[in-house]
Amino acid sequence: MNFEVFALGTSGMMPLPNRFLTSAMLRRDGDLFLFDCGEGTQVSLKMLNLHWKKIDKIFISHMHADHVTGLPGILMLSSQVDRTEPLVIYGPAKLADFVDASRRILDMYINYEIIVRPVEEGVIVDDPLYTVTAFSLDHTKPCFGYVFEEKKRPGEFHPETAASLDVPRGPLWGKLQRGENVTTPDGRTITPDMVVGSPRSGRKFSYVTDTLYLPKIARFVENSDLLLCEGMFTGDMEDAAKEKKHMTATQAGMIARDAHVKKMGLIHYSPRYSDAQLRFLVDDARKMFPKTILTRDRMSFPIALKD
Amino acid sequence: MNFEVFALGTSGMMPLPNRFLTSAMLRRDGDLFLFDCGEGTQVSLKMLNLHWKKIDKIFISHMHADHVTGLPGILMLSSQVDRTEPLVIYGPAKLADFVDASRRILDMYINYEIIVRPVEEGVIVDDPLYTVTAFSLDHTKPCFGYVFEEKKRPGEFHPETAASLDVPRGPLWGKLQRGENVTTPDGRTITPDMVVGSPRSGRKFSYVTDTLYLPKIARFVENSDLLLCEGMFTGDMEDAAKEKKHMTATQAGMIARDAHVKKMGLIHYSPRYSDAQLRFLVDDARKMFPKTILTRDRMSFPIALKD
Numbered sequence: 001m002n003f004e005v006f007a008l009g010t011s012g013m014m015p016l017p018n019r020f021l022t023s024a025m026l027r028r029d030g031d032l033f034l035f036d037c038g039e040g041t042q043v044s045l046k047m048l049n050l051h052w053k054k055i056d057k058i059f060i061s062h063m064h065a066d067h068v069t070g071l072p073g074i075l076m077l078s079s080q081v082d083r084t085e086p087l088v089i090y091g092p093a094k095l096a097d098f099v100d101a102s103r104r105i106l107d108m109y110i111n112y113e114i115i116v117r118p119v120e121e122g123v124i125v126d127d128p129l130y131t132v133t134a135f136s137l138d139h140t141k142p143c144f145g146y147v148f149e150e151k152k153r154p155g156e157f158h159p160e161t162a163a164s165l166d167v168p169r170g171p172l173w174g175k176l177q178r179g180e181n182v183t184t185p186d187g188r189t190i191t192p193d194m195v196v197g198s199p200r201s202g203r204k205f206s207y208v209t210d211t212l213y214l215p216k217i218a219r220f221v222e223n224s225d226l227l228l229c230e231g232m233f234t235g236d237m238e239d240a241a242k243e244k245k246h247m248t249a250t251q252a253g254m255i256a257r258d259a260h261v262k263k264m265g266l267i268h269y270s271p272r273y274s275d276a277q278l279r280f281l282v283d284d285a286r287k288m289f290p291k292t293i294l295t296r297d298r299m300s301f302p303i304a305l306k307d
Numbered sequence: 308m309n310f311e312v313f314a315l316g317t318s319g320m321m322p323l324p325n326r327f328l329t330s331a332m333l334r335r336d337g338d339l340f341l342f343d344c345g346e347g348t349q350v351s352l353k354m355l356n357l358h359w360k361k362i363d364k365i366f367i368s369h370m371h372a373d374h375v376t377g378l379p380g381i382l383m384l385s386s387q388v389d390r391t392e393p394l395v396i397y398g399p400a401k402l403a404d405f406v407d408a409s410r411r412i413l414d415m416y417i418n419y420e421i422i423v424r425p426v427e428e429g430v431i432v433d434d435p436l437y438t439v440t441a442f443s444l445d446h447t448k449p450c451f452g453y454v455f456e457e458k459k460r461p462g463e464f465h466p467e468t469a470a471s472l473d474v475p476r477g478p479l480w481g482k483l484q485r486g487e488n489v490t491t492p493d494g495r496t497i498t499p500d501m502v503v504g505s506p507r508s509g510r511k512f513s514y515v516t517d518t519l520y521l522p523k524i525a526r527f528v529e530n531s532d533l534l535l536c537e538g539m540f541t542g543d544m545e546d547a548a549k550e551k552k553h554m555t556a557t558q559a560g561m562i563a564r565d566a567h568v569k570k571m572g573l574i575h576y577s578p579r580y581s582d583a584q585l586r587f588l589v590d591d592a593r594k595m596f597p598k599t600i601l602t603r604d605r606m607s608f609p610i611a612l613k614d
Contacts, residue, residue: 014349014353014380014384015347015349015350015353015380016350016353017350017353017354020350039346039347039349039350039376039377039380040322040346040347040350042321042322042346043322043323043324043327043346043347046321046322046323046324047324063412063413063414064413064414065379065380065383065409065413065415066380068413069346069376069377069379069380069413070346070376072372072376073321073322073346073372073373073376076372077321094412097408097412098408098412098413101404101405101408101412102372105370105401105404105405105408106370106371106372106375106376106405107370107371107447107448108372140414141414
């Protein structure tokens with residue numbers, strides 16, 4: 001059951017030749033979840049050669065042009081595959097207005113149902129296999145971070161233990177694995193906890209941009225396997241970042257450190273930094289959190305099953 | 308006085324890795340004129356390293372997403388230079404709605420005046436040095452082609468003739484060049500037509516996409532130095548093209564031939580054609596008009612002064 005995050009773009013404000021606007025795609029067991037959608041998103045998807053047209057859900061951080069102007073193109077191209085399920089797009093209140101205006105003014109051909117759901121802080125998707133949680137950030141307009149987290153999987157089944165308890169191999173093993181009590185042929189009751197380990201953690205991906213540094217972010221993204229986090233400016237620009245309601249790479253590193261994430265990828269770089277200068281951002285973040293990655297467009301982050 | 312057209316994108320419908328959406332920039336003596344603005348336009352401008360932020364006028368063919376979704380980004384980035392003149396955007400009636408909705412929903416920071424002018428067929432810009440003419444095309448929604456044409460320049464001044472007429476070199480030569488009569492020291496009247504050739508033609512650039520084939524197009528783009536023209540499909544797909552209200556490359560070639568243009572560049576290719584297959588489009592167009600160019604992203608077309 002694969003779980004892989006693709007950085008589709010890493011630039012903030014404006015797309016550059018090697019840096020499309022900040023966007024990420026999570027592919028989980030064939031389902032696709034898109035986070036933000038600026039200009040260039042569909043080009044990166046094409047370059048990655050993902051079968052991307054059937055996106056399941058889209059999560060928009062906030063309604064600034066550099067995070068949404070790729071959406072009309074994605075919605076139109078999503079009409080080129082058969083789909084029976086609606087596409088659900090989550091985001092701030094103005095998202096519905098943007099989607100409606102785009103459809104009305106641009107006469108977009110859409111052959112499937114689009115559902116726009118305004119989000120508030122809290123669990124916004126509760127699927128049997130995963131949840132998505134939104135949490136409010138502090139930017140120049142309403143903005144949300146998102147946490148995608150798999151629910152716990154049943155623990156590992158230990159066949160040797162089952163055998164040593166004289167539970168015959170066959171249907172009884174399956175029942176125990178599914179969490180049911182069983183009765184052995186000689187009348188003993190065996191409960192799952194005797195032969196199955198503790199439930200195994202799911203995988204967790206968090207996506208955070210654009211915002212002031214807020215200590216609460218670490219709480220929401222705690223223990224993420226991957227955190228993609230805005231680090232727009234170098235650490236020396238903290239005042240300028242604050243004024244523009246953005247974060248420095250140093251602050252992104254503090255969040256990653258405080259949240260004990262496994263790995264943090266910086267995103268949403270200011271176009272003021274040349275490709276060669278991006279290492280200054282990473283250097284700053286690494287002072288706080290050594291496992292910082294310089295995310296580049298179309299980089300992928302596969303996350304293995306745990307235990 | 309330079310006059311150069313840059314193809315910023317050549318793809319129709321969706322942007323591809325090597326083909327951003329159809330858009331072109333004319334640079335004339337430092338002034339910039341943009342034709343259409345889909346996703347990727349600003350990336351091509353950046354790659355060309357043009358000082359593009361001070362665009363003078365933008366001309367939008369029609370209100371489909373693949374021709375306008377790059378506009379909010381261009382308008383915002385245009386706030387990063389000092390400008391006192393307004394930016395005028397010409398296009399179909401719904402353009403004003405699109406610009407208004409984008410500004411309202413996306414909170415775009417704009418520090419200059421934007422004027423949106425709905426166009427109808429006819430001369431839409433009459434500058435002392437050039438005109439821009441719009442003409443209606445036949446697409447699934449209101450759509451316009453545009454012709455940018457310099458006005459005639461004064462004819463060439465012939466110093467040998469002036470000398471042979473005993474007009475002394477100096478201020479009198481300047482007056483004749485500016486079209487004024489002069490009196491020689493010995494009392495003769497010399498008129499400009501005696502020493503200045505006939506007025507010299509200006510340069511002409513035409514931009515045509517998306518449309519059914521219409522014979523009238525050739526009339527409007529007649530004698531263009533450069534025609535950028537939709538040739539979305541190969542000639543064998545004429546019926547499909549007609550149904551979708553697009554043109555084949557063959558039809559683009561017919562227009563170029565009938566209009567006696569100097570050069571025609573195909574644009575707005577269907578994404579169904581791989582880069583290698585684009586030559587089939589050019590082959591079809593060249594059967595009608597041999598001086599067809601396979602336009603590629605960021606190709607430039609300098610057009611020299613005439614005579």
